[in-house]
Amino acid sequence: xxxxxxxxxxxxxxxxKTVSRVINxxxxxxxxxxxxxxxxxxxxxxxxxxxxxxxxxQKSGVIGxxxxxxxxxxxxxxxxxxxxxxxxxxxxxxxxxxxxHDRKRQQRAIDMLLxxxxxxxxxxxxxxxxxxxxxxxxxxxxxxVNCFTTEAVLPTFxxxxxxxxxxxxxxxxxxxxxxxxxxxxxxxxxxAQKRLEGYRRALDEAGIAFDxxxxxxxxxxxxxxxxxxxxxxxxxxxxxxxxxxxxxxxGKDEFAMQVYFLLARFGxxxxxDLAVTSFDNQRLxxxxxxxxxxxxxxxHLEMGxxxxxxxxNRMDDRSTRLIPFSPIVRESHRLKA
Amino acid sequence: xxxxxxxxxxxxxxxxKTVSRVINxxxxxxxxxxxxxxxxxxxxxxxxxxxxxxxxxQKSGVIGxxxxxxxxxxxxxxxxxxxxxxxxxxxxxxxxxxxxHDRKRQQRAIDMLLxxxxxxxxxxxxxxxxxxxxxxxxxxxxxxVNCFTTEAVLPTFxxxxxxxxxxxxxxxxxxxxxxxxxxxxxxxxxxAQKRLEGYRRALDEAGIAFDxxxxxxxxxxxxxxxxxxxxxxxxxxxxxxxxxxxxxxxGKDEFAMQVYFLLARFGxxxxxDLAVTSFDNQRLxxxxxxxxxxxxxxxHLEMGxxxxxxxxNRMDDRSTRLIPFSPIVRESHRLKA
DNA sequence: CTGAAAGCGCTTACAG
DNA sequence: CTGAAAGCGCTTACAG
Numbered sequence: 001x002x003x004x005x006x007x008x009x010x011x012x013x014x015x016x017k018t019v020s021r022v023i024n025x026x027x028x029x030x031x032x033x034x035x036x037x038x039x040x041x042x043x044x045x046x047x048x049x050x051x052x053x054x055x056x057x058q059k060s061g062v063i064g065x066x067x068x069x070x071x072x073x074x075x076x077x078x079x080x081x082x083x084x085x086x087x088x089x090x091x092x093x094x095x096x097x098x099x100x101h102d103r104k105r106q107q108r109a110i111d112m113l114l115x116x117x118x119x120x121x122x123x124x125x126x127x128x129x130x131x132x133x134x135x136x137x138x139x140x141x142x143x144x145v146n147c148f149t150t151e152a153v154l155p156t157f158x159x160x161x162x163x164x165x166x167x168x169x170x171x172x173x174x175x176x177x178x179x180x181x182x183x184x185x186x187x188x189x190x191x192a193q194k195r196l197e198g199y200r201r202a203l204d205e206a207g208i209a210f211d212x213x214x215x216x217x218x219x220x221x222x223x224x225x226x227x228x229x230x231x232x233x234x235x236x237x238x239x240x241x242x243x244x245x246x247x248x249x250x251g252k253d254e255f256a257m258q259v260y261f262l263l264a265r266f267g268x269x270x271x272x273d274l275a276v277t278s279f280d281n282q283r284l285x286x287x288x289x290x291x292x293x294x295x296x297x298x299x300h301l302e303m304g305x306x307x308x309x310x311x312x313n314r315m316d317d318r319s320t321r322l323i324p325f326s327p328i329v330r331e332s333h334r335l336k337a
Numbered sequence: 338x339x340x341x342x343x344x345x346x347x348x349x350x351x352x353x354k355t356v357s358r359v360i361n362x363x364x365x366x367x368x369x370x371x372x373x374x375x376x377x378x379x380x381x382x383x384x385x386x387x388x389x390x391x392x393x394x395q396k397s398g399v400i401g402x403x404x405x406x407x408x409x410x411x412x413x414x415x416x417x418x419x420x421x422x423x424x425x426x427x428x429x430x431x432x433x434x435x436x437x438h439d440r441k442r443q444q445r446a447i448d449m450l451l452x453x454x455x456x457x458x459x460x461x462x463x464x465x466x467x468x469x470x471x472x473x474x475x476x477x478x479x480x481x482v483n484c485f486t487t488e489a490v491l492p493t494f495x496x497x498x499x500x501x502x503x504x505x506x507x508x509x510x511x512x513x514x515x516x517x518x519x520x521x522x523x524x525x526x527x528x529a530q531k532r533l534e535g536y537r538r539a540l541d542e543a544g545i546a547f548d549x550x551x552x553x554x555x556x557x558x559x560x561x562x563x564x565x566x567x568x569x570x571x572x573x574x575x576x577x578x579x580x581x582x583x584x585x586x587x588g589k590d591e592f593a594m595q596v597y598f599l600l601a602r603f604g605x606x607x608x609x610d611l612a613v614t615s616f617d618n619q620r621l622x623x624x625x626x627x628x629x630x631x632x633x634x635x636x637h638l639e640m641g642x643x644x645x646x647x648x649x650n651r652m653d654d655r656s657t658r659l660i661p662f663s664p665i666v667r668e669s670h671r672l673k674a
Numbered sequence: 675c676t677g678a679a680a681g682c683g684c685t686t687a688c689a690g
Numbered sequence: 691c692t693g694a695a696a697g698c699g700c701t702t703a704c705a706g
Binding site: 014015016017018021028029030033052054055056057058 | 675
């Protein structure tokens with residue numbers, strides 16, 4: 001049995017209402033009384049029961065954070081961190097549930113959150129993709145992070161893939177390259193499509209003709225068998241071209257890492273013979289490569305923050321906000337003699 | 338105003354007590370009545386208020402998960418996942434709070450959890466280390482994961498570093514190597530010390546003399562300036578030895594990645610001239626290297642699970658459980674002609 | 675400045 | 691099989 005407001009009152013020799021006043025810092029308690037109550041609180045180790053408060057106040061102080069694997073994805077957890085930061089500024093806590101693709105467990109998780117009377121809901125995906133919206137999300141203020149629905153019904157925060165593709169390409173164009181290859185992600189995912197769009201835009205703008213031969217795939221489609229040699233053959237086909245590229249945009253840092261290795265087979269080196277940019281800024285990889293990898297960092301932290309701010313500002317429009325990547329400029333985009 | 342049990346009762350034409358029986362699946366409700374109530378529940382979209390239940394039942398159904406950055410560390414988030422899995426089997430949910438090194442915010446977080454009447458507490462660190470125990474943890478059943486206190490006061494789950502060091506070394510000894518180097522982590526952290534201990538044990542057992550020259554440091558101590566060239570000079574000093582090592586245990590996969598590159602400077606290749614094992618099994622790195630990196634996977638998922646199981650089994654002894662790493666055997670530990 | 679009453683939405687224990 | 695009462699630990703609104 002936990003100690004309650006009544007126990008404190010008895011110990012302090014006041015009514016329990018006075019204790020309530022003290023713990024809520026209400027005005028109108030004599031200093032001497034306040035001290036006496038505080039002493040009783042300390043002596044008994046009293047802590048207000050938030051369930052009781054919640055019931056009277058009709059609000060829970062919790063925001064539900066629904067994620068598909070966000071926490072286990074390297075650095076995607078920063079989404080959570082950014083959200084947590086803003087939530088706690090507003091004295092709210094996050095209740096995080098991980099939903100797998102199991103429909104039943106997803107339903108259970110959402111029911112649980114709603115029964116706990118979450119004041120708002122965040123749906124965060126570990127990679128930028130379209131989702132099927134759990135309809136219950138419309139019952140409370142909600143936002144989408146790193147994911148979206150076909151029809152925009154909620155405020156949506158996604159990374160600005162097109163701009164990132166543009167920037168990653170532009171960095172190479174500015175170094176004078178005109179023959180720029182690209183190793184793309186699975187073409188079925190949004191990031192692959194939009195970054196390619198940015199790449200083309202940068203080329204267009206610079207008056208460089210698009211050459212489809214320079215676009216190769218670094219990973220299989222969902223419907224293809226996973227094969228580990230995908231980047232290998234991608235690089236192979238670029239190197240087999242009559243006119244090899246002098247620069248390369250990699251779909252993710254893991255591709256870039258492999259490119260560093262694979263180039264050696266052709267007697268080439270990143271940073272000497274081939275300029276490289278990439279996406280993600282995986283801290284495990286990008287700074288440890290030589291030369292350091294120039295790469296576009298996904299704005300996880302900022303998306304998490306922006307989404308929660310939106311929730312608190314009650315901007316419940318249905319617009320999609322594009323959050324910019326941060327270019328992390330190291331050396332790989334620049335060739336040294 | 339949310340719909341309550343009374344609204345449902347009115348809609349169904351019963352007392353609210355009967356509604357309570359239906360939502361709790363209590364025996365002794367006529368089928369016809371149950372259906373009528375269920376229809377009212379569906380029609381009104383009623384959801385039981387967990388705060389009210391909590392108050393009557395005197396338990397919250399939540400377990401507090403205190404972490405220092407667990408979610409943002411690649412794959413350490415699996416700690417959380419394992420914990421979540423077991424918790425939900427027992428119909429409990431996790432409330433995750435991230436505590437930074439700010440004393441005040443830590444206190445706030447713990448207070449919040451206790452006010453929410455968490456039934457138990459988990460403290461999880463993102464790397465294996467000693468912590469200062471928040472004294473409040475002794476007020477509820479608690480466990481430590483991936484961290485420990487000087488004096489054992491709580492059940493503690495940590496990775497079996499010595500065994501991992503032993504296994505990583507043993508894999509190389511079994512390939513016939515007798516000159517085995519080691520690139521260690523910061524010697525001030527537990528993992529570095531214990532893995533070295535395992536390394537020495539494996540050598541001893543095989544009758545190989547320990548040679549201090551073969552032990553080099555891949556990262557700076559806490560009190561030294563961070564320098565990026567640490568692995569580089571470590572490899573350099575090994576290669577400068579009269580009798581170079583033929584095999585190498587790397588303190589983490591990031592070191593291994595750099596070793597693959599650095600060796601090229603000496604005209605050497607991992608898997609041909611040098612056998613390599615490592616620790617972590619970072620999925621971003623280990624499978625993408627050529628040859629694939631043989632590495633000891635940290636048992637994050639299993640630690641999370643084991644800790645929660647312990648909580649539910651009320652095994653509140655103070656013993657320390659060592660959770661084994663999983664050897665992920667690829668090709669790098671084996672030399673090919 | 676302090677207190678007694680009512681009620682938040684449920685469940686437990688007891689009647690009928 | 692169904693219901694009326696009491697109470698979980700607080701806060702709100704009103705008296706004194």
